[in-house]
Amino acid sequence: MSHRLGIDVGGTNTDVVLLNSDNEVVAKTKVAVTTDIVTGIRTAVAQVLDSSGINPAQITHAMLGTTQVTNAIIERSELNDVAIIRLGAPATRAVKPLAGWPEDLRERYAKYSWIVGGGHEFDGREIAPLDEEELQSIAHCVKGNVGAVAVTGVFSPVNTSHEERAARIFREVLGEDIPISLSYQLGSVGLLERENATVLNAAVSNVAKRATLSFQQALVDLDVYADLYLAQNDGTLMSVDYALLYPILTIACGPTNSMRGAAHLTGMANAVVVDVGGTSTDVGVLVNGFPRESFVAVDVGGVRTNFRMPDLYSLGLGGGSLVIEKGDDVTVGPKSVGYRIVQEGRAFGGSTTTFTDVVVALNKAKVGTHEVDVPHELADTAYKMAIQKVAEAVDRMKTSAKPVPLVLVGGGSVLLPNEFEGVSEVHRPENFDVANAIGAAIAQVSGRVDRIFAMDKKSRDEVLEEAKSIAFAEAIRAGADASTMEVVEVEEVPIAYLPGNAVRIKVTVAGTLASYHAESRVNSPDVRADANADY
Amino acid sequence: MKRLIHAEDIEYLALGATVLGTGGGGDPYIGALMAVQAIENHGPIELVSIDELDDDALVIPSAMMGAPTVMIEKMPSGDEPIQAFQQLEKFLGRKAAATVTIEAGGLNSTIPFVVAAELGIPVVDADGMGRAFPEIPMTTLHVGGILATPMMVVDEKGNSVLLSTKDNAWTEALSRNATITMGGSSMLALYSAEAKRMRNNLVHGTISKAIQIGKLLAKHEDTSVRLANLLKFVGGEELFRGKITDVMRRTVGGFARGTVSAEGLSKDEGAVCRLEFQNENLIAIRNGTPIATVPDLITVLDQETIRPITTEELRYGQRVVVIGIPCADVWRRPECLELVGPRYFGYDINFTPLDVPVSL
Helix, strand or coil: CCEEEEEEECCCEEEEEEEECCCCEEEEEEEECCCCCHHHHHHHHHHHHHHHCCCHHHEEEEEEECCHHHHHHHHCCCCCCEEEEEEEECCCCCCCCCCCCCHHHHHHHHHHEEEEECCECCCCCECCCCCHHHHHHHHHHHCCCCCEEEEEECCCCCCCHHHHHHHHHHHHHHCCCCCEEEHHHCECCCHHHHHHHHHHHHHCHHHHHHHHHHHHHHHHHCCCCCEEEEECCCCEEEEHHHHHHCHHHHCCHHHHHHHHHHHHHHCCCCEEEEEECCCCEEEEEEECCEECECCCCEEECCEEECECCECCEEECCCCCEEEEEECCEEEEEEEECHHHHHHHEHHHCCCECEHHHHHHHCCCCCCCCCCCCCCHHHHHHHHHHHHHHHHHHHHHHCCCCCCEEEEEECHHHHHCCCCCCCEEEEECCCCHHHHHHHHHHCCEEEEEEEEEEECCCCCHHHHHHHHHHHHHHHHHHCCECHHHCEEEEEEEEECCCCCCCEEEEEEEEEECEHHHHHHHCCCCHHHHHHHHHCC | CCEEECHHHHHHHHHHHHHHCCCCCCCHHHHHHHHHHHHHHHCCEEEECHHHCCCCCEEEEEEEEECHHHHCCCCCCCCHHHHHHHHHHHHHCCCCCEEEECCCCCCCCCHHHHHHHHHCCCEEEEECCCCCCCCCCCCHHHHCCCCCCCEEEECCCCCEEEECCCCHHHHHHHHHHHHHHCCCEEEEECCCEEHHHHHHHCEECHHHHHHHHHHHHHCCCCHHHHHHHHHHHHCCEEEEEEEEEEEEEEEECCEEEEEEEEEECHHHCCCEEEEEEECEEEEEEECCEEEEECCCEEEEEECCCCCECCHHHCCCCCEEEEEEECCCHHHHCHHHHHHHCCCCCCCCCCCCCCCCCCCC
16 A cells, blocks of 8 residues: 655644555654754654554655745855846846845845846737847856856746747756746746746755755655655645756745645635644635635745745744733743743743643643643733734634634644634644644645736637646646646736736646556646546 | 935835825836836935926926836836937927926836936926826826827837827827837826926925825834824825725726725724725725715725735735825816716716815
8 A cells, every 4th residue: 555755844843644545644743843854854754654664665655845945045045146037128127136135135146137138028929039149148157157047038927938948048058957947937927026036946946956855865764765746835746856946836835734734634625724833823714625825925035026825824823932921011922932842831841931831821721741830810811812813813814704614733723712703613623733744745736827818819718718728737747647637726817908808817726646546647638638628 | 405305215105106096006116116226326316396497497297108017027128218208308309307297106106206317307296196097188287288298108129109199088099009019018208398387287295295105104103003194194084994805806998997895894893895996996985875986085005004005906805994085176176077087987976075174
């Protein structure tokens, strides 16, 4: 029987689950995150192998959610130099690449940045022919000086040809090894934000490579030779090859894994999910089983980006949040003891009062090893304040005043009550504490399209059909089994002041990994057409 | 006293102009970055009152036209507004003494600063709407009988169109077509006139007002204090506080129209509010009764940050405060309401003035 590993490296814990082919949890564990990340993973995986008695050879897939890319950007560590190429001249010169970036990053990256002739109009016409000669000379100029290339063309979500041609030119000069990030693969309309995402993506390519290799090594050390996949921001998986090209898409996979896990564990496709960790609580929304996506520009390490990110409301509140009394005032969080809760929290014999201790003192949950003595009034005030914050966050994420079901996951969720205002029912599924690792393990692969289409020459149905078939093709490219693919989301946004009833259409599809069922693996276009016929 | 606009003022300007832009007026982020880059290259820009200019001084307004979606993707080269300006100067055979903004929107409030920085001329502290509107004739300059033409429409590729039209309605139609052919966005120089003609046909003090609004919103004060300060400063009122429960959008004749529904919170618990927009917010209806109508300003603010939300950004679940700000006096004249009142935009209701004293 084949088994799968789901691994989620969070801020506090590394969670690992082992699932059998019926998606049942065979073993699970939680270990503290180690500074090198990999040691913690190795320890945790060894533990689930040990406790389950499963032969490592039976593990066919390993799915990983990691915070390493996020950390690298926030800490500015291990980032590599990037050749930044914008295809858009003579347009777009009024705002140069890196505009609005934090000073330290801007200084570092400004050296290798160009705006080259090329790019397209909203309807696919060329703004200018691609300046191949200049691209050639830039390629020679950066050879040996940069670790990656980021190419962003104006309206590349409408017409990808210039970005792709530019990539070929760089490839010829710089060789096969250098990662080349293309913006149309990453973000949507909004040049600067998409370019920023592309540059960040290129900047973390070495981090991603090292991280992926060390994960692979950690598994190999334990005789696990599984296909490795990385969890990405929309709650789906990408192959290692794809993750090496687009590592930035892993940045918020932790909360999305939790939400996918919550959907799987409860069978609920539409609900609010509250994921309580050691330092923070993320509130997200499941729509048709997938995390709702954010529509606004998202700040990553001080840089404004527009690649797909989950719509989250994050609170500086978790099991390890410090409870501080200042005169009559009581605060809970955002400061936290994090993973040191097991040494420092009162419930574990330490001397620091945390949110966990308040809940234990009020007898609302049993956590830890020690009795906790906190003045009742202080505990009561702190608890009410914390719960109120969570309730407000839940309400914020709802789409109507109608009561919605709520799913509680994450290790710290035992601290929350069974009732919330505006909530129809509270679910605490079995294995809630490792929902994130389960979410990674059961994840599917996706395909998507986000482009501007003209609705005047074709019917709305024809245009939607076209968009869907592009998304299906993408999903198959990413490794999805065509027979299992489903449309997850369709969004249409009409665009002002453009002719031809221009509409921005976003379609996301998802399906099971084709390699789960090797015998039904399909690549033929005929099968894809069949899959389309359902829509 | 010489008043200089520095790079740090631009961010306030763009933020404040977005409040006056009533949900439209373009992306303030791109406009602000352009103006900041221009000031970094050429130094701060002088802001003058129109009264400081000689009667015969030529003033040429600068603006952009087109789809906000195009502007955030195909940003300008930065040369187009200068080209438009200088080509119009050449056609008129004289140099302009200053430029001025046509509308108080996030993007168009900043474009004249790009021109002024490059050419070393001042920007007039005024605009031609006191808010944002979607069409070229919807300006106080038009009301004052000034023709938008001769007008230059310029793209980043080096194309320019000189328009000479019989009236401003034709200008709207022809320039819009040129803009679409140019790729959906263009830069304009239009509505040129001597200072003595401009003087009575502008909304005065708009730039300094927008900067002040931006500063009020950027202050690290309690949100209710910030909101109160804003309302006091603009002479506006809070219309509704609630949560957006539905956003419906449709494209009609190239414009993004839509309807937003919101359910009341706190003091408005139990009430519902509907907003109709066409790029800009046009009408606010509370429990079936219109409480604010175009041309008065209706602006949606995020409840938590007290920052303006554009109509493109409106989403389910947002907690918002809807505020109303009285428009410039001129718009309340009957002949002007024909140009910019609810009926012009296709709503079968009369203009309902906000019942607060007009402060402009």
